[in-house]
Amino acid sequence: MKTRHKRLILVTAGLGTLGLAAWLVLSAFQQNMVFFFTPTQVFSGEAPKGRSFRIGGMVEAGSIKRQSDGVTVSFVVTDMAQKLPVTYKGILPDLFKEEKGVVAQGKLDANGQFVAEEVLAKHDENYMPPEAAYALKKGDQANKEASNGAAKDVK
Numbered sequence: 571m572k573t574r575h576k577r578l579i580l581v582t583a584g585l586g587t588l589g590l591a592a593w594l595v596l597s598a599f600q601q602n603m604v605f606f607f608t609p610t611q612v613f614s615g616e617a618p619k620g621r622s623f624r625i626g627g628m629v630e631a632g633s634i635k636r637q638s639d640g641v642t643v644s645f646v647v648t649d650m651a652q653k654l655p656v657t658y659k660g661i662l663p664d665l666f667k668e669e670k671g672v673v674a675q676g677k678l679d680a681n682g683q684f685v686a687e688e689v690l691a692k693h694d695e696n697y698m699p700p701e702a703a704y705a706l707k708k709g710d711q712a713n714k715e716a717s718n719g720a721a722k723d724v725k
Contacts, residue, residue: 608705609654650709665691
């Protein structure tokens with residue numbers, strides 16, 4: 571075999587190995603990527619079915635219910651437009667409270683309830699993820715417009 575052919579085989583094998591490594595890295599990123607959705611986006615069908623994702627919003631006042639087993643908690647996450655029931659089995663963060671920001675990671679079950687694997691509470695009074703802040707603002711505006719329209723209908 572000529573030197574030229576040996577070099578061509580070596581370059582082809584190197585490119586094949588590089589391509590395989592790139593494919594493995596990209597597939598690992600794809601499997602570990604977790605997207606953030608608001609309750610409104612979940613109800614509109616934008617959230618993935620059968621895959622883990624994150625939801626964020628505010629914990630609705632009066633919605634926290636603790637089960638008798640001591641570790642299962644259910645609560646409602648809202649973006650002021652839609653409400654999504656969440657169930658979590660585990661220890662909640664100390665900062666987890668009603669009417670405070672929360673981000674939960676998990677999947678939707680067959681009943682449309684979000685089953686969280688992890689719950690993160692807002693750690694700073696001034697910080698909120700931009701997507702969550704935008705969704706809360708948009709939901710609040712929709713509620714105000716709806717209440718203004720209802721007030722006009724009454725007159």
